[in-house]
Amino acid sequence: MDISRHDIHSCDIPSLCKSCEVRHKGMCGALNPDELTLLSRHTRQIEHPSGEELVGESTRVEAYDNLMRGVVKLSKTLEDGRQQIVGLQFAPDLVGRLYAGESPMTAEAASDVEVCRVPRATLERLIERNPALRKRLMDQSLRELDEARDWMVTLGRKTAAEKVASLLLLIASHLDPEAAGERRIFDLPMSRLDMADYLGLTIETVSRQFSRLKKDGIITITANRHIEVLSLAKLQARCG
Amino acid sequence: MDISRHDIHSCDIPSLCKSCEVRHKGMCGALNPDELTLLSRHTRQIEHPSGEELVGESTRVEAYDNLMRGVVKLSKTLEDGRQQIVGLQFAPDLVGRLYAGESPMTAEAASDVEVCRVPRATLERLIERNPALRKRLMDQSLRELDEARDWMVTLGRKTAAEKVASLLLLIASHLDPEAAGERRIFDLPMSRLDMADYLGLTIETVSRQFSRLKKDGIITITANRHIEVLSLAKLQARCG
DNA sequence: GGGCGACCTTGATCAAGATCAATTTTGCCA
DNA sequence: TGGCAAAATTGATCTTGATCAAGGTCGCCC
Helix, strand or coil: CCCEECCHHHCCCCCCCCCCCCCCCCCCCCCCHHHHHHHHHHCEEEEECCCCEEECCCCECCEEEEEEECEEEEEEECCCCCEEEEEEEECCCEECCCCCCECCCEEEECCCEEEEEEEHHHHHHHHHHCHHHHHHHHHHHHHHHHHHHHHHHHHHHCCHHHHHHHHHHHHHHHHCCCCCCCCEEEECCCCHHHHHHHHCCCHHHHHHHHHHHHHCCCEEEECCCEEEECCHHHHHHCCC | CCCEECCHHHCCCCCCCCCCCCCCCCCCCCCCHHHHHHHHHHCEEEEECCCCEEECCCCECCEEEEEEECEEEEEEECCCCCEEEEEEEECCCEECCCCCCECCCEEEECCCEEEEEEEHHHHHHHHHHCHHHHHHHHHHHHHHHHHHHHHHHHHHHCCHHHHHHHHHHHHHHHHCCCCCCCCEEEECCCCHHHHHHHHCCCHHHHHHHHHHHHHCCCEEEECCCEEEECCHHHHHHCCC
């Protein structure tokens, strides 16, 4: 794990700093120079390999993680080990349940991930002082709530085929958002098991649905993770 | 529908006023006298019979509803009519998706319901001015997000028996929260169809699970809606 | 380049819950 | 109080997705 001082001039915390790459979605411009200085003093840039845990379920929350690159999965586990993924986060989301003493879930790197870690107190102080930052975080929370409720429909009322199509569409829209037309190309940021745990299915069922999408000419798969969507319209039609 | 001027002295908007019945959970004390006067001028108290819609899916949001009595269900519907309930709201929640032009879901009275309706602009102006109110609404949003993610585990990974037990426990904790010991007594605020739509099941499956809980001596049911939980511990043990 | 382990696919069978089809119960109103 | 429609229960059967069981593929490290 690479931990280095955070330099304000080469700042790449997408959600909190000015010179970020993903300016259009992040918190850039929300902070004034003083606030940026304060932030840069307390922030550390950290890399996590795929599979590494950022925050454990029911553990104390000491810091928030600003997601710069990669995909983070949020999951919950029943006592007997059954697991459900309850959300995916993409850059430039803030990872971590605001204001909670204990994290209600596990946050884990789904792919290799780069974050900027901000101590809890630092961020919460900034939120107090900065209305723009506050509004951004409120908007992120409300958006996550919308997404969670959308996914409840998927979990409760869709068939296995519709579930897998919905997930592919969700991932495509985050990882290849600019693309026009019918095609989308991307690498799945998660294993079949993760997908099953997100969809409330087994890996076998997920695999069979992938095979069906392939057979029906809607996608091609190479090397397990590389997906090409040939007909976005047909994929959408399978989402229910 | 009974619409009457809202009188500040007999104010009973639990979440926004001072003399509310559910002081411990609401927004009482968040507003100063000026703000209360502003609010009282624009607020209307409204009663909705069970089944009546407060806000429709994909319709323009013109006002928020402060829930004073009863239970509101939030639902989403797929094109072919499949329905999923994505949340329940109890007094003194604020009903309505903050800051959205269009409501992402339907809000409907599950039982008979009393609300205070606040125009969108009025509440949003108050939020700007009042940090305590702002924090309360942020906390409600974050709590709803936690609840939605908890429910995703129920929808994705629990069996029918565990789902029904989880719902009974959820309702018991809201409708008979003070009770000590092993017993809880309450009236279900929703039909078997609503419960099925919340759990991602059919009414037949819900009914069979109720019969099983009865047979196993965990609950008694009278008149379809009146529930007595005989052993809270056994009910909890069935939640997974 | 070969070998090993993790991950994925495919097939056969099983079971939980859906569907279809009657009854029964409840609430309501005349 | 009786009658009726809506809601709930119960039973028989079917279907979807889970489970069990082999193989196959991929990626990585020596």
